[in-house]
Amino acid sequence: MSYQAPIKDMLFVMNELANLDAISALPGCEDATRDTAEAVLEENAKFVSGVIAPLNHAGDKEPSYWHDGQVTTSKGFKEAFRQFGEAGWQGLQHPQEFGGQGLPKLVGTPCVEMLHGANLSFALVALLSDGAIEALLTAGSDAQKATYLAPLVTGKWTGTMNLTEPQAGSDLAAVRTRAEPQGDGTYKVFGTKIFITYGEHDMTENIVHLVLARTPDAPPGVKGISLFIVPKFLVNEDGSLGARNDVQCVSIEHKLGIKASPTAVLQFGDHGGAIGTLVGEENRGLEYMFIMMNAARFGVGMQGIGLAENAYQQAVAFARDRVQSRDVAGSSGPVTIIHHPDVRRMLMSMRAQTEAARALAYVGASYHDIARHHEDEETRAAHHAIYEYLVPVIKGWSTELSENVARDGVQVHGGMGFIEETGAAQHYRDAKILTIYEGTTAIQANDLVGRKTLRDGGKVAQHLIAQVRATGTQLGETEDTAFAAIRQRLEQGAADLEAVVAFVLANAKSDVKAVFAGSVPYLKLAGIVLGGWQMARAALVAQQKLAEGNGDAAFYTAKIATARFFAEHVLVQSGALRAAIVDGHASVLALAEDQF
């Protein structure tokens, strides 16, 4: 079976947890009503299920390939991207003045999730274009905006992010690509960039490369990096395409997963210099790139959630269909494997983690919308700070769990899962990139510790913990065993997270390595506590709806059961994470290098 967007769950989260009504009350977001959101999600779901999802497995089997500098993408990708652009999906969250629909992130996010859920490799090209659009909106000149934004927003062209170089990896301080001013406002760019997603392809007539490079007098390190637009084809004043620029794709990578998406090595300036224009001011490239990266990081989190949802759906379908062995409680013959307790445990684990990550991400999107659109500056600032705290958690935690979910998806299939034609193995392979690109989980965790916890003295973290506790208190107003279990684990989780934040604050100066030894466990702890918080909120809403006799009882009882599972099987790990961070740092660092 192929991917079906979980619209009902998405709308539940949007309406009940992320407060879409409040978002649509913001200035500029008036169109984002419940009805509009539902209509957008349904239309998008139809498109991704009908057009994009069917290309996923085929693209894995017949990846993009390189020949003589050209990349031919997998069959159907070009036509699908044309339809994607024309239907306005690339522009969903982008300004109307450049051809977009100007919808808030809360409405755009489920559509992003669907696209990634249907086909990670395809969706990447849209993700990268989104990042380029964000960067140009923020830092581009009026002329650059006029030239590049409309084609990007409407999917006529695509965008790329050119950061990584062979010697540098994630360390942007080591960037060597040079940009030499020509005196006419343009620069000539020389250098090699690697791991450039959709750095070359045949899906659109032009590609807008955003490239980090150094000008001749730039200071060393990250303070000397500038951002340039280097289009594949130069653009004439009337917007038509001019000469081919001096940027060549010299190869693409043979990868573990996301095989349909070409990952290019790009060579700039081998034939005289690639012509580029500066974005914003010199030496502020890193700052602009962070705008792209923050958007992209949130997007990669959505990739994890979309992929997890797809893996879950496929595992459920298989478990409902596959007949094998008797029921452990007795049966007259073999039963479908969904009756076996450990298959149930895996499906519940996949489901609960996916729902928790989705809820946290959508709530995060609503903070973003408030931060952007609210009339009150303090409210904007407060929500911006929370969104900033959540981005590394949404990126890091959602992708880490997507690996586990994809892994369980294979496991539910048994031996069939190991055979490539089943498709479960593709999720397992595809998932592995998500914890690596746009900053590994460790890089997200460093961001969470450094910029997001230490810089404000733990203020945002403590604010969130207080909100978790408030939900814990609400849970206490019932005697139901499920709610008691959720409350117990949530309050313990809050206490554990609080202790870890205190540990981070207390030790960052005196023993920075001890703090960073626990950075990834801290990120995971934040994920399960904040995700568990959303699951608890969902259970409370479901309880209310059931009490009112309002709506689909099976849907709401499942919400409560899934929240309980999350509490008892995932959130319950908070104590071990806390202990590993607070008590376990010495053993992380105990060996000398030559003892490994």
Add this chain to the structure above:
Amino acid sequence: MSYQAPIKDMLFVMNELANLDAISALPGCEDATRDTAEAVLEENAKFVSGVIAPLNHAGDKEPSYWHDGQVTTSKGFKEAFRQFGEAGWQGLQHPQEFGGQGLPKLVGTPCVEMLHGANLSFALVALLSDGAIEALLTAGSDAQKATYLAPLVTGKWTGTMNLTEPQAGSDLAAVRTRAEPQGDGTYKVFGTKIFITYGEHDMTENIVHLVLARTPDAPPGVKGISLFIVPKFLVNEDGSLGARNDVQCVSIEHKLGIKASPTAVLQFGDHGGAIGTLVGEENRGLEYMFIMMNAARFGVGMQGIGLAENAYQQAVAFARDRVQSRDVAGSSGPVTIIHHPDVRRMLMSMRAQTEAARALAYVGASYHDIARHHEDEETRAAHHAIYEYLVPVIKGWSTELSENVARDGVQVHGGMGFIEETGAAQHYRDAKILTIYEGTTAIQANDLVGRKTLRDGGKVAQHLIAQVRATGTQLGETEDTAFAAIRQRLEQGAADLEAVVAFVLANAKSDVKAVFAGSVPYLKLAGIVLGGWQMARAALVAQQKLAEGNGDAAFYTAKIATARFFAEHVLVQSGALRAAIVDGHASVLALAEDQF
């Protein structure tokens, strides 16, 4: 860099934890002295590093392929297997009367680990032959032994296990393959078997298929299954090869990993019937197959450990070599990534889990040797029971952790890990089969709950827990913080495991599904507690050696640090597992099928 057998660690475990001296004092094991064991390991390490390991990545890139019923194995495999057989490695643990070396399992096991560590795909053919040899030794007639054992033991031929059928999966009750007696002592076999590892290949002149099938009057279900030898080529009385038998390889699978090892679909009897002979008695096939499977399950556990070791070595080499970003505590320039705390955390996690699993497996092997060779029947029986308890743990836990270790191995490599040429991704793909074949982790866990815990009323489990506690007490005799941490986590782990065993015993009759909902978490809990126990024992030995000023201080301090890491980062999870099992079963089973 390529795989290097960790001989020093292997010998430490054999000598200090698995008590090789006691094994070599057993009748029939006199040759297995420390010196002999060391010589065997060194010789084997030389062979696998020199001949087998170099074929691993190449075999992944150019897998075995099928054409017109023939399977051509990856380049170099045929010649390597000839050398493997001629050097006596296939026969290491098998009786001297059939050309083997008759060494105990404790000495054979490190060699098995090395072979798998070097090249999982290659090692599989030896693993399957081992299983066939075990089954024939136990249940074969004298004539069958005379015909088949020597060629199998010397690597002239190979063996296979034919269990799975398309409609049956792991459910052997559903086996349909028929065996019709011909009145001359032979049978004609008809049916289809799938997932047959090395079911067809070009490495030896004959293949000995051991096949589960039903005779015409057999009762239904597992009580009506018999075991047959169906050789690829019939064997004449003088041992020479006769006619080609009616078994055909109709295809091989396109798999996620272990690509060099052909996984065959075998068709028996399409041209009149494949000629086979009955092994042992009719309808006892399952019992004999379990002999093969128990040996193979232990072997698959060693695959997990070997693969984990290889992934660890590769990650360490990369982390020592790759320069990126400054030290978080400050440095004048970029440092090798082994200086980054989260890379350390991953390397320690990989190392600690691998060492713990190895120690538990080797100790398990020593129980096997005592069970087989000790003069006292009661001692044999007691050790046999413990070994039987440990087999599903060694298989299930070692393979589950190998997935995590392989995953971390990719992660340490960052973006390079996702590129296939690095080799880290191959471990990630290869590892995924280990938790599936020879019985999924859930099947191991069912075995642990049913046959290994409930059947003896938890006696063996409680005996092991008492031994863990005794080690906890020994740890208490020091004031060292590392030992205090190890003791705390080990004693908590013992208490958690004891509570879970009590839960299993108390609820198996009244609520069998609740018990099986926690079967895999129980298996993992048993793994970390018993693995943690071995790590604690290792730390005690290391402490003693350091106190004596005896040997390599860096090696022994690393043992203590690694044991502490295991306690603080792995064993610390025991409480969450206990809670998930004892408190969390209701939420595993709460949803109706149509709520998924």
